[in-house]
Amino acid sequence: MGNFFKYSLLTSSLILSTYSLADEHFRQHSTHVHGHVELNIAQDADELLVEFTAPGADILGFEHAPENTQQKEKLAQAVKILQQADNILTLSAAANCHVEHQDVRHNLNSHDDEHEHEHEHEHEHEHEHEHEHEHEQHTDHGHDEHQHSAEHGAFTVEYHFECQRVNQLDAIETHWFTHFPATAEIEVNLLTDSAMLATELDASNHTVSW
Numbered sequence: 246m247g248n249f250f251k252y253s254l255l256t257s258s259l260i261l262s263t264y265s266l267a268d269e270h271f272r273q274h275s276t277h278v279h280g281h282v283e284l285n286i287a288q289d290a291d292e293l294l295v296e297f298t299a300p301g302a303d304i305l306g307f308e309h310a311p312e313n314t315q316q317k318e319k320l321a322q323a324v325k326i327l328q329q330a331d332n333i334l335t336l337s338a339a340a341n342c343h344v345e346h347q348d349v350r351h352n353l354n355s356h357d358d359e360h361e362h363e364h365e366h367e368h369e370h371e372h373e374h375e376h377e378h379e380h381e382q383h384t385d386h387g388h389d390e391h392q393h394s395a396e397h398g399a400f401t402v403e404y405h406f407e408c409q410r411v412n413q414l415d416a417i418e419t420h421w422f423t424h425f426p427a428t429a430e431i432e433v434n435l436l437t438d439s440a441m442l443a444t445e446l447d448a449s450n451h452t453v454s455w
Contacts, residue, residue, distance in 0.1 A: 279303060280429035284446075286417065286453070288437040293342060293406040293414065295334065297421070301353055301398030303428045308398030310353055323400075324349050326424050330404045333420055340414035346405040353398045412438075415455055422448040 282299040301308035311317040327349045431446040440455035
């Protein structure tokens with residue numbers, strides 16, 4: 246539990262710092278652009294936090310809950326790739342960094358999965374309220390489904406590293422474009438003890454150096 250709070254506090258403080266480097270266009274998460282991924286990198290002492298924010302369409306080719314077995318498998322495979330930091334990033338070897346924590350989140354769970362517990366709870370109510378609850382369920386289902394269909398699917402991926410020689414960390418290469426070629430560009434905001442920069446990566450230029 247202590248580590249959880251540590252990572253949460255570190256995430257909050259460092260990501261806020263990196264956002265200050267970006268202009269208003271980059272910082273507005275409401276701007277949902279296919280082919281555009283945000284990458285925030287922040288260092289605090291010997292700790293390094295890396296966060297990707299990406300449209301679901303860039304990663305999966307769709308941005309709604311999986312509708313068939315093939316799409317479910319594609320989502321599972323993408324999560325599996327993202328859960329291994331080495332698949333996505335290569336840090337300066339001399340810095341001797343290792344992953345302490347990683348987290349992959351998305352909002353592409355199916356409507357049925359999201360509300361399974363809620364429906365089970367409703368079915369436990371007394372029988373005299375059954376018809377009333379069925380009506381409410383139908384109404385809520387339609388309302389939630391409308392919200393779900395209107396919501397853009399997205400991923401947030403965090404990697405937390407600890408580096409034994411962080412002063413020798415001066416480059417990070419990303420393999421994002423290899424795994425997710427639908428991404429056209431990655432906007433990078435970086436803050437370390439020795440550098441503060443905002444830059445852009447693409448398939449032909451996929452290393453940020455400082």
